[in-house]
Amino acid sequence: MRFDVFTIFPGIFAGPLNESILKRAQEQGLVSIHLHNIRDWATDRHRSVDDEPYGGGPGMVMMAPPIVHAVEAILGPELEQTPVILLTPSGEVFNQDIARELAQYPRLALICGRYEGIDDRVRVILRARELSIGDYVLTGGELAAAVIIDVVSRLVPGVIDPESLAEESHTSGLLEYPQYTRPPVFRGLGVPDILLSGNHARIAEWRRQQALCRTRARRPDLLARAQLTEKDRRLLEG
Ligand code: SAM
Known part of the structure; x- marks a missing residue:
């Protein structure tokens, strides 16, 4: 099972997914986690990935182009058959049934939001499934993505004793x-x-x-x- 994670803070993943069972699963080639920095697809010299919300209001919103370009570049033709998951507190609440469903795929893409969230056109263009890990608000989608990777990886054959x-x-x-x-x-x-x-x-x-x-x-x-x-x-x- 391959996970492609799109984030502006790839460093967050250094710890929790590289210990114990998940570390072993990666060493055995059962699971692989690929981190992609959305800023690498920014086009201005400040490597901007966010801007003010249309209509006003507090905070910043993550722009659609860097995220869409990043996902399309990394997934290529496999985007068609790969579930794209957008982490958001307003998504369907993740549970073990959804984990079992996702574990059937060989590859998953996970997009981590920050600030006030992500321009809604990302969801539409990438036909993303919005998932929440619970009824509370995190500072970013990275911990939520780590939770989903952990839960789904346990269901990959060979990772855990059935x-x-x-x-x-x-x-x-x-x-x-x-x-x-x-x-x-x-x-x-x-x-x-x-x-x-x-x-x-x-x-x-x-x-x-x-x-x-x-x-x-x-x-x-x-x-x-x-x-x-x-x-x-x-x-x-x-
Ligand atoms: N303004 C947004 C709202 O009210 O729905 C909250 C944005 S939150 C501060 C920033 C990012 O954290 C979100 O874009 C999302 O990726 C992530 N996030 C926060 N809570 C989450 C949750 N419960 N489940 C999944 N992702 C979450």
């Missing part, structure tokens, strides 16, 4: 059950006996029940959409 993906929060439709590891007692708090029992059938049942109860308590909206078996309903009552 067994780890199967049960985790938002994959099964439920939040994950609580996890514990050594020591068995810490600050007077033990571990549920069932997890030390070695009875794998009962452990699986306990975990399912915990996942169901946790989801009901924290995210009833997810539980309402989850596909529940008769046994699940009994576990919820139990």
Whole structure:
């Protein structure tokens, strides 16, 4: 999976995407992240990429030409079949279903805004999909792009053990059950006996029940959409 990121602050990506699992995925050639500085497509001697908003108002708006030219130059004919994602707090809210959908493509382009945002003609010309990572406002799209790259990369075959993906929060439709590891007692708090029992059938049942109860308590909206078996309903009552 190849990610092409368009930004005026490529340095922001130096840290978070180059550690641990994502570092290994890049070393193994499963994921590659290509950073493109939008300023390289500016045409004046100040390398300007923003200007005042038409109609007045505070702040600056990122201009369409440098962004459109950058994306077209880097993607070339592949632009036709490559999803272009425009990060914006007014976009559709990113979630695991969208991540699964994006992970089907071999290449994604991500455009990071700054200032008051991006000239809307970029969205139209590049037929971009607008995505938000949540109902709050960041200073720029770079952290949002990093979140999307991280989430989608985990779904690329070979990056994560498929067994780890199967049960985790938002994959099964439920939040994950609580996890514990050594020591068995810490600050007077033990571990549920069932997890030390070695009875794998009962452990699986306990975990399912915990996942169901946790989801009901924290995210009833997810539980309402989850596909529940008769046994699940009994576990919820139990
Ligand atoms: N004036 C814009 C508005 O009210 O929608 C906010 C602009 S914000 C300060 C600058 C840039 O940060 C945006 O263009 C976008 O790329 C990025 N950004 C901010 N919040 C975001 C979010 N929740 N999800 C995705 N991108 C976000």
